Amino acid sequence: MSAIRYELIHTCKQTGARYxxxxxxxxxxxxxxxxPVGTLATVKTLxxxxxxxxxxxxxxxxxxxxxxxxxxxxxxxxxxLHKFMNWDQGILTDSGGFQVFSLSKFRRIxxxxxxxxxxxxxxxxxxxxxxxxxxxxxxxxxxxxxxDECPPIPATHEYVKDSIERxxxxxxxxxxxxxxxxxxxxxxxxxxxxxxxxxxxxxKDLMSLDFPGYSIGGLSVGEPKxxxxxxxxxxxxxxxxxxxxxxxxxxSPDALIMGSILGVDMFDCVLGTRIARNGTVMTSNGRVVIKxxxxxxxxxxxxxxxxxxxxxxxxxxxxxHLVKCEETFGxxxxxxxxxxxxxxLMKQVREAIKNDRxxxxxxxxxxxxxxxxxxxxxx
RNA sequence: GCGAUUGUGGUGAAGUGGUUAACACAUCUGAUUGUGGUUCAGACAUUCGAGGGUUCGAUUCCCUUCAGUCGCC
Numbered sequence: 325m326s327a328i329r330y331e332l333i334h335t336c337k338q339t340g341a342r343y344x345x346x347x348x349x350x351x352x353x354x355x356x357x358x359x360p361v362g363t364l365a366t367v368k369t370l371x372x373x374x375x376x377x378x379x380x381x382x383x384x385x386x387x388x389x390x391x392x393x394x395x396x397x398x399x400x401x402x403x404x405l406h407k408f409m410n411w412d413q414g415i416l417t418d419s420g421g422f423q424v425f426s427l428s429k430f431r432r433i434x435x436x437x438x439x440x441x442x443x444x445x446x447x448x449x450x451x452x453x454x455x456x457x458x459x460x461x462x463x464x465x466x467x468x469x470x471x472d473e474c475p476p477i478p479a480t481h482e483y484v485k486d487s488i489e490r491x492x493x494x495x496x497x498x499x500x501x502x503x504x505x506x507x508x509x510x511x512x513x514x515x516x517x518x519x520x521x522x523x524x525x526x527x528k529d530l531m532s533l534d535f536p537g538y539s540i541g542g543l544s545v546g547e548p549k550x551x552x553x554x555x556x557x558x559x560x561x562x563x564x565x566x567x568x569x570x571x572x573x574x575x576s577p578d579a580l581i582m583g584s585i586l587g588v589d590m591f592d593c594v595l596g597t598r599i600a601r602n603g604t605v606m607t608s609n610g611r612v613v614i615k616x617x618x619x620x621x622x623x624x625x626x627x628x629x630x631x632x633x634x635x636x637x638x639x640x641x642x643x644x645h646l647v648k649c650e651e652t653f654g655x656x657x658x659x660x661x662x663x664x665x666x667x668x669l670m671k672q673v674r675e676a677i678k679n680d681r682x683x684x685x686x687x688x689x690x691x692x693x694x695x696x697x698x699x700x701x702x703x
Numbered sequence: 704g705c706g707a708u709u710g711u712g713g714u715g716a717a718g719u720g721g722u723u724a725a726c727a728c729a730u731c732u733g734a735u736u737g738u739g740g741u742u743c744a745g746a747c748a749u750u751c752g753a754g755g756g757u758u759c760g761a762u763u764c765c766c767u768u769c770a771g772u773c774g775c776c
Binding site for chain 1: 730731732733736738739741
């Protein structure tokens with residue numbers, strides 16, 4: 325018995341996008357959904373109460389980071405991640421595979437796992453599929469990820485083929501090591517870079533292991549958007565319709581809409597909260613770099629069409645001042661707004677799917693930014 | 704009043720008798736996609752306190768002047 329269940333409720337007649345519900349041990353959530361990222365058991369600057377208030381469902385946390393600090397055994401001792409951070413909604417943990425790829429300059433990938441040095445003090449570390457699952461079991465998230473290798477784009481076909489085959493073997497090992505599949509759903513991660521044949525092979529290999537959900541990894545690593553959309557379009561008819569599909573690390577507004585159209589149910593991304601901390605917000609009229617001098621005397625809200633806490637109470641001029649002075653309240657307000665914006669965008673996407681008009685919604689949304697091309701940068 | 708010393712962009716400062724006057728911070732623009740609040744990229748002194756002189760050429764040498772700092776009466 326799987327810990328989660330995906331229920332496909334409606335398919336958009338205009339685009340084929342999926343509206344559904346994801347039932348987890350900590351609540352049921354409508355999809356497609358955006359999951360805010362809280363790497364170190366907190367969405368930076370936001371409290372769990374804030375997240376609840378803005379309607380966040382599942383949030384992400386991270387195996388690698390929590391393993392190093394404060395340690396998964398400590399989290400287990402605290403009663404698990406939900407209790408530790410006072411979040412009674414869904415949690416998903418990433419496996420650490422991506423961090424090995426993105427944070428460590430020195431790493432040696434072997435069949436049994438990866439040797440690398442941590443990003444804090446350079447200590448030698450070793451992470452394997454079994455070890456990652458063990459940590460994730462201790463953390464206790466509702467949805468957990470297989471330990472994968474995230475190859476760069478570009479990489480040779482030969483390299484990526486070896487890589488996905490190893491990642492599939494790792495996925496199988498993780499499945500065997502998994503202690504409580506009835507409480508935590510383990511997802512396999514489809515890799516394959518930009519090669520459609522390898523993406524297909526990766527998906528089919530993982531599907532033969534019958535995971536309760538499938539992640540699509542290794543995208544948004546610097547490739548053109550078109551490459552990503554091609555991969556999604558290819559995988560869409562291959563992946564099972566009765567399981568959730570999770571596109572990892574993607575979350576610019578245009579990619580969220582395009583991903584939904586291409587059959588994705590779940591997204592996560594640090595983009596919104598990261599650019600928030602650097603003084604940029606997403607608005608219904610496009611990106612606004614609130615740090616810019618032109619907003620010094622702009623006493624209107626961040627987004628005139630937004631009714632979030634930040635927009636209802638504070639002006640661009642005030643927020644710009646706070647951000648310029650590196651006051652923490654400033655980046656809290658921008659983080660709040662961007663997270664709200666992305667959650668709200670997905671709400672609109674779901675409504676559009678239910679009304680069979682996601683294609684129209686996409687056109688309207690893109691037009692507002694002056695985008696008429698799915699491959700445009702957007703944000 | 705006398706003596707010494709220093710004057711380089713918003714700030715702190717390098718530097719040289721000879722094409723675009725280091726660097727840092729600040730400022731101004733971009734960027735950031737399974738998160739170190741990080742990091743990266745670019746812009747920013749027609750000009751070296753002011754005036755005069757020497758020189759082919761002076762921010763650099765000389766004179767005057769102004770301003771600051773320290774010391775002495």
